[in-house]
Amino acid sequence: MRTGVWLVGARGSVATTSIVGALALRAGLTGPTGCVTELPELRGPALPSFADLVFGGHDVVDTPLPKRAEALAAAGVVPGRLVDALAGELAEVEAALRPAPAGGSAAEQVAAVAHDVSEFRRRHALDGVVVVNVSATEPAPEPHPAHDDLAALRAALAGPSEVLPPSSRYAYAAFTAGCPYVDFTPSTGARLPALAALARERGLPYAGHDGKTGETLVKSVLAPMFALRHLAVRSWSGVNLLGGGDGATLAEPAANAAKVASKQRVLGETLGYVPQGDTRIDHVAELGDFKTAWDLVTFAGFLGTGMRLEFTWHGCDSALAAPLVLDLARLTAAAHAAGRTGPLAELAFFFKDGIDAPTHALAEQWTLLREFVAGLHAGAAR
Amino acid sequence: MRTGVWLVGARGSVATTSIVGALALRAGLTGPTGCVTELPELRGPALPSFADLVFGGHDVVDTPLPKRAEALAAAGVVPGRLVDALAGELAEVEAALRPAPAGGSAAEQVAAVAHDVSEFRRRHALDGVVVVNVSATEPAPEPHPAHDDLAALRAALAGPSEVLPPSSRYAYAAFTAGCPYVDFTPSTGARLPALAALARERGLPYAGHDGKTGETLVKSVLAPMFALRHLAVRSWSGVNLLGGGDGATLAEPAANAAKVASKQRVLGETLGYVPQGDTRIDHVAELGDFKTAWDLVTFAGFLGTGMRLEFTWHGCDSALAAPLVLDLARLTAAAHAAGRTGPLAELAFFFKDGIDAPTHALAEQWTLLREFVAGLHAGAAR
Amino acid sequence: MRTGVWLVGARGSVATTSIVGALALRAGLTGPTGCVTELPELRGPALPSFADLVFGGHDVVDTPLPKRAEALAAAGVVPGRLVDALAGELAEVEAALRPAPAGGSAAEQVAAVAHDVSEFRRRHALDGVVVVNVSATEPAPEPHPAHDDLAALRAALAGPSEVLPPSSRYAYAAFTAGCPYVDFTPSTGARLPALAALARERGLPYAGHDGKTGETLVKSVLAPMFALRHLAVRSWSGVNLLGGGDGATLAEPAANAAKVASKQRVLGETLGYVPQGDTRIDHVAELGDFKTAWDLVTFAGFLGTGMRLEFTWHGCDSALAAPLVLDLARLTAAAHAAGRTGPLAELAFFFKDGIDAPTHALAEQWTLLREFVAGLHAGAAR
Amino acid sequence: MRTGVWLVGARGSVATTSIVGALALRAGLTGPTGCVTELPELRGPALPSFADLVFGGHDVVDTPLPKRAEALAAAGVVPGRLVDALAGELAEVEAALRPAPAGGSAAEQVAAVAHDVSEFRRRHALDGVVVVNVSATEPAPEPHPAHDDLAALRAALAGPSEVLPPSSRYAYAAFTAGCPYVDFTPSTGARLPALAALARERGLPYAGHDGKTGETLVKSVLAPMFALRHLAVRSWSGVNLLGGGDGATLAEPAANAAKVASKQRVLGETLGYVPQGDTRIDHVAELGDFKTAWDLVTFAGFLGTGMRLEFTWHGCDSALAAPLVLDLARLTAAAHAAGRTGPLAELAFFFKDGIDAPTHALAEQWTLLREFVAGLHAGAAR
């Protein structure tokens, strides 16, 4: 099953790390650490192999991919020896990247994106293409009546107004091109009734939102721990210090707000109440692609005795995100092949704010995921 | 179902906090924070209510219980107002405590314990008694052939040698008195083939070992997180600083070794490999009943990128342990009533080193516990 | 030397803790932990004894002082037994408190404050009174031309405009009543040219700003450590989580800004450059009078190797501030008695943002302080 | 002033980083971050320049220096580009290294060392050579009567017994060769009355012990902070996790004990009392040349209120130590040139356990150092 992975934000840190990693896996130069789909519990015939993945994508900048890869090597995100060894393969992927369409009406931009994706599928003779958004986080858009109605949306796209934010235009284009769409960012993406209708109409699955890679991952196991032990969380405060392109974007208050909301959701939904405290994101350029998050949890035990837990997470965001991007591409391609349509709630394991996620507890999300994948493999084996 | 809870180490911090808390719950002076059996998922008809619990126990020291409760109030472990309000009830429990038998052969000591427990059941007209070991941690005993054979053990007990450590003598006595036995400590307790045979012979359930209240609790959710995300844990080092009676005991190298082994088990069994690093326990008297644990985890992500997580846990051990002691007494009494015999592996949720524990991942242990309790309630409802 | 200590914000946490502590010291019920003036290096004849201190003050709220003291005892800030033992003495201080003047022109308010302070001095037959501002932090005022000129200020005060913020009105009143003024808060206080002129005119000393009790105290020793070792600090980020009255006030963006600026000053001035990173203050009511600050410092060593230091400070702000308030009152009274006028730069040891502070390194500030106090004692001994 | 730096343990991490760094500084390829002697307050004519330094040394292993440098580059301790650029210079230093003498009597070994050092001075026409011990930490030796008497020592050295540990044999040899000796390790070195007598006899200065680079450095500013604020430190516990050669050595209980003692000294001497708590050193190979230290300090403020500070230090030991080795070589050479003899107590700034250190507070040590260096420059300028 030759599977295209079309990355929106293809020259960003996450995208580049995903590409380098997939090429390195294909070449046998590295192991699948961090790839959930390579765990014995999930491995199986339904998923395209790493060798089956073909990369392309859009970006608004034009730094060549090999350059970005070298920069990531210098920053300690990917090993320099891999970038050197994969120079030829990276140049090939570079050739498959396209500038993000600019200018024209929204309808024209959408058409241009859909055209690029279809062209990619055709040229590489792919069985399918999954569009994955790993571009910079956007502010939430102004509400618009056309968000709720597909016909109205079609009409509005032709007009002059900015009815859809970029992430949603990409989702729209993916669906019109017959491709599933995954949103790894907290942006709007496919999360609008009109786009859900479009996916249904085309019989396509989609997934999102916001890859769960650091502080929220830890929260998704610690919050259930407090809940299962009947301990009363009184406050949960967090600060995230990050550099890199993502850090710079998130320093913008509007993008920051989108991200923070997606980060706190796990608490209220897991605990059944919202403890005091906020999560903050600060940009510290010097930290580069590494992020430091610090959280303080105060809680009460038996008879009201006050206690506390604090943790510091020092992670490389792109190295955590990239294998999940590959996992999501493989899983979504398999779900598409299996005829699944609509939101893939079973992929909540991967997201801070999974669409229709029935739970925010990581262990329960794992159970859902395992059963979902078992179903895919069972179908593939038939 | 009037249920006796016979505490070995009845004047210790955990025991005293358990008693104060149960009395306060009975009197409606506090809520069930920290009591797992009061979660909506576990609550139900099979469990004795807090008002049904009657306390007694053995200890080697004779500080009156109300004095110990006041000391715990001064240390911030239990609220002083509860101790004041419950003066009468505490004096009643004090009257039910017995000195730990000393002198005589092991057989005589065992008989004396069994007699005290039976007398307690009789005087209070109890439907059953659960013996719970919350006494000081012992060193592991020398291996002895009689550990493996009940007949040989019976013979050896009458002789002069120290064939069983105290915790196992209590287990033996509990079983001969027809009572289930729970070991909240890392001591040997019922964990010997000869004692397992005795429990089987008498048709009694038992559970253990070593209440999971702090660092290991956190490990039991973080280790699965790394495993489920296919991240490679390279080292996991921990230090536990604690004062209190338990801290003083654990400063003894032999007791320390027993505890540390029980703490590291979760890693190897959850991850499938043993990362570098040790866990240490140090006694710092000034910390009193509060414990500070610090853990550093280093791990590798995609392409080998190194990352780290550290956490500091600042907990009040007795306030964490006491509600679990009540939970275990209720659950074990219900299991006994339901005719369960042998090790209660489904209670692994409560232990660092659960007997026959099929998993060390907290969320899976929760699933087992929930199913187990549902079964008890279903039986009770019939 | 009977010395009055007139506290602005007399019913606040810092003020109440200062009063309880001084009364307890006078009664021999506690030791001088935290009182810098009781160190062997500073003790001596020039300073009024604790028994010589007489308390009064203004506040805008009217919760009785004994009530506030009980609340602080319940919160674990002061021992309940002290509050009980000092009930009579606290009631006496309560009788010396006055409502903060409200209504009328600024000139009338200033006159009312000065009258209350003078009346206090007279009634208690005091040798002198030091006015100490420990009231809630204000936003920085709008600049006004009268801030720079005493005559213009006198004229403006009589008019309708809000020319001076409250802290500066108290400073003005203190000076007109012949009293030195200490600002323990980051508010404007005496920090205006017109007020400096007034202090000079009356021959009075003053000191400030912003007591240095937590994160900034730690910074004032760690920043010099990096500087003396020629290590290059790349980023220094901090977050302060605090509840209490002060926490609620500082959650207001304007007050927050004043405080944060005063917190970061030490870095730029000690290192000679400003590293990346911000300091944040968040209000978490549940933390009460305890504050948790977390700081992350990233730095480069030899050949550019990147390293990091993080610290968590968990302090009780009022218990840290109160002894310094007593120190400042004693020192400023002695300086006044010794004829010192103008800003007391030698007291920089106590402040985040000392007026005319020649250094922000704690150890150098200590040297200045020691020499200053030695001078006072030498004068007193003559 | 052409100055030889003879490194004992010349192929170790600290030595190799020192050599790479000095060569890079000489070549203008890096800046002097971490070099205290390059601070404006210390710079001046008395000190040999980096270009004046010539390296040689002994080691018991024979891995070529360029290989060691490459390994350090791979571990992120030194930049790979520097190692590449300095290949020629490193090979030159390699040629000046000698195997540590083995076999023969102690007297013969000492003579061999002295000969190698003298030969090095002669061949490179050096004005002087400073011997710096950066070899692996030794256990403390058994006490021996000859340690107290130079004549007895001379006699004993010729005999069969192991009267001196290696570090002291190197010190003996350095003195007999007319060279000052610096001990950067916690080993015995020159710290014996008989060796002090020898240094006096030859008119030579010496310095030590145990470079202060991490946890103890932080302690040397935090402990004075608590002392100057009259706060009562109740416990101070620390754990040091380190890999690398040094970590492996320190995992040996005897070496560990020497190091730990040297680490705790600062507390007792600065605070005037010894708080509860221990410092531990654990070997975690995976941490490589980076060390993580975690310290918990509990302390009491006014009225006994309990508070706490914890810090995590994540440093690269060799990158912290190497510039100090260069500083010490420059300063000791200058002291020698200025005619100083005996222990250089003024260098306490650099050591955990400075010989005759009058204080353990970093800021006071800095003042001593500054005055000392000013004296050297004043002498040099004349």
Ligand SMILES: NC(=O)c1ccc[n+]([C@@H]2O[C@H](COP(=O)([O-])OP(=O)(O)OC[C@H]3O[C@@H](n4cnc5c(N)ncnc54)[C@H](O)[C@@H]3O)[C@@H](O)[C@H]2O)c1
């Ligand atoms: N790394 C993680 O752990 C993680 C976790 C969750 C979510 N995310 C999200 O993934 C996204 C990518 O993160 P990153 O670190 O790679 O950021 P980045 O800044 O390195 O990359 C983003 C890329 O998107 C491109 N881009 C911006 N607008 C675009 C548009 N309209 N069309 C096409 N390309 C566009 C940018 O030019 C850039 O190359 C962010 O939204 C981030 O919030 C990352």
Ligand SMILES: NC(=O)c1ccc[n+]([C@@H]2O[C@H](COP(=O)([O-])OP(=O)(O)OC[C@H]3O[C@@H](n4cnc5c(N)ncnc54)[C@H](O)[C@@H]3O)[C@@H](O)[C@H]2O)c1
């Ligand atoms: N508190 C927790 O979070 C926790 C968690 C897991 C396990 N535990 C275990 O629970 C036990 C109790 O802890 P604690 O903090 O209450 O300790 P503690 O020292 O306060 O109490 C132990 C009590 O046991 C008594 N005792 C000692 N030997 C005895 C004997 N032979 N017979 C009867 N009584 C005896 C002692 O006199 C003392 O009163 C310890 O073994 C501890 O390791 C506690």
Ligand SMILES: NC(=O)c1ccc[n+]([C@@H]2O[C@H](COP(=O)([O-])OP(=O)(O)OC[C@H]3O[C@@H](n4cnc5c(N)ncnc54)[C@H](O)[C@@H]3O)[C@@H](O)[C@H]2O)c1
């Ligand atoms: N506690 C510390 O460690 C610390 C350190 C540095 C500075 N400070 C400053 O000390 C001040 C007091 O802190 P706190 O914790 O006691 O706060 P708090 O809120 O408990 O007390 C402030 C008191 O000031 C009173 N007040 C407000 N406006 C007033 C006015 N115009 N006139 C008279 N009284 C007025 C309030 O009614 C309140 O009683 C704050 O400004 C704080 O920033 C405290």
Ligand SMILES: NC(=O)c1ccc[n+]([C@@H]2O[C@H](COP(=O)([O-])OP(=O)(O)OC[C@H]3O[C@@H](n4cnc5c(N)ncnc54)[C@H](O)[C@@H]3O)[C@@H](O)[C@H]2O)c1
């Ligand atoms: N790096 C720091 O921050 C720091 C701080 C204080 C003290 N120190 C001390 O510096 C020393 C060196 O540390 P490192 O990290 O370079 O260790 P390392 O293990 O990398 O190097 C030690 C070297 O000494 C050599 N050696 C051992 N015995 C010898 C002998 N008898 N004669 C000659 N050479 C011998 C070894 O072969 C090795 O090459 C250690 O004693 C350490 O405790 C280091």
Ligand code: NA
């Ligand atoms: Na930390």
Ligand code: NA
């Ligand atoms: Na911490």
